[in-house]
Amino acid sequence: MSATEMNQQFRLAARPVGLPVAANWQLLEEALAPLEEGQVRVKVLYLSLDPAMRGWMNEGKSYIRPVAIGEVMRAGAVGVVVESRSPRFAAGDHVSGAFGVQRYWTGAADEKSGVVKIDPALAPLPAWLNVLGMPGMTAYFGLLEVGQPKAGETVVVSAAAGAVGMTVGQVARQLGCRVVGIAGGADKCRFVVEELGFDACIDYKEGPLGPGLKQHCPNGVDVYFDNVGGEILDAVLTRINMKARIVICGAISQYNNTTPVKGPANYLSLLVNRARMEGIVVFDYAPRYPEGVARLAQWLREGSFRHREHVVEGFEKFPEALLMLFEGKNFGKLVLKIAEA
């Protein structure tokens, strides 16, 4: 690689109101600087596109600082080390990290960088952005630590065909739970039941959820893993059991609101049922990721555990690909392939 090779980046040009549009982005090209001592250069191969990215584009305090105007858009990614002046990595190593929406990441590869080696022999590269990446860790620790499901209990998960949801349901199944998904459309529901092995899946586009929840959760709902918020959260709240646990992982239905967020009108069901609603942020479990990766990789090896990625190709497609998340157009974990391995 020569020092005059070019990097390309999507930077945040303006904060969106509602859905992000083209004017929110600036596509920038700049020459790659020579590496400094301790740095590595990563050629990014796959970018992770996640609902949480919408939140990072907003101003204001959250669980992580907002992306600044003019800054490269934050994104998880996997890539390959193409040049290294760090003893921790060698050219050819596959790595994951918060490399951002750019073709090359250059930085100090110390421990606090969060850059870690990944083993493509365990699972294909896109799976490291899915079941063995953030969504998988979110599902694993959110379900186990906050949801605390017990064998025989009923676990419901929304966005069940999505990156987090598909792993939540499969982990719950491994634990001996009855697992009911909620997803949009017959194709996704079929996938959730036939491929992922959920006991049932309710199509929220088919009409009100009440009858489906009643039919498929005859013993009520013990754990609800919520990725969507809004009316779906409200519907499940009417079916929870005594001492139920609701894991608040996200609220994709509310992220692009230009009106105030719709709070769960049925939250007093928590009182009636002595139930709990609790938030989870995956970063809290970073020290335990190796444990999560090991257990999920073990299930993958055993062959009954599935993952599915929806791969869109082309760096320049980033802005429109991101929107697929909010339109429910992706089927499986959405990743953007930007270079050949």
Place this chain on the structure above:
Amino acid sequence: MSATEMNQQFRLAARPVGLPVAANWQLLEEALAPLEEGQVRVKVLYLSLDPAMRGWMNEGKSYIRPVAIGEVMRAGAVGVVVESRSPRFAAGDHVSGAFGVQRYWTGAADEKSGVVKIDPALAPLPAWLNVLGMPGMTAYFGLLEVGQPKAGETVVVSAAAGAVGMTVGQVARQLGCRVVGIAGGADKCRFVVEELGFDACIDYKEGPLGPGLKQHCPNGVDVYFDNVGGEILDAVLTRINMKARIVICGAISQYNNTTPVKGPANYLSLLVNRARMEGIVVFDYAPRYPEGVARLAQWLREGSFRHREHVVEGFEKFPEALLMLFEGKNFGKLVLKIAEA
């Protein structure tokens, strides 16, 4: 007592829409029947008037079955045994139980009746409907078991001058917490700070809560004990700390809604802060009431713990007295005195 003495009862005549009105009640007079073997007759002295009563008047599943149309309105009360054919009680015993809105309660006084002896030497009779009764038990177990406050943490409680709130705050103070109340009006706020020893009290009638919460909770909110719901819950949600606990005890602001309950629009603060919102129903702790009574009575004896009852006199005043709860007109635990001890 002769068998021809008369009982008076308020029965539920129709389910209210919004605030209960006169037409929701039927005042009935009937002769007292002779006692059967195992029964006792209690002359009711003080009735407990509680926000939860509004919920019991609604149809539909809740944590306790609704009061049926034509049934005596459910109410906690204290009274004195005037006649007994049970070995468990003797005439002259003071007792508490769910005697209902009537002058005399007659029933089997077995263990599952919930009728228990009380000791007027520990505290005056009305206090047995307050700090040593359901509100006190709700405060004690809700705060300790669900709120789990630690010394040095900040505890906020709404309806701070109310029956539950005043005990919540004083228990938190005993545990070494910073305690901030929310109440309506300068008189109540003065009482909460000067009499109950809270560190501060915010008057929600004075304007938006945000500035007061910021001023009086400089280190954020670790535990919020919510008796009111609505906008106050939403305001506190913006100030909670990481791993905060929100105890959902009630939502008096929403009980008489004729429109849908307003869900907490800021509930995603639970996610950002990995916080928890959990309901509490006091009946779950019934086996542990003696523990709660003993500890609260100990604090009362030590002299730094206060209770305050707002006593309205006259059985026939029941319908209008109940409304005082929803208009914020009571100052202290609202009880209805219906007979002399």
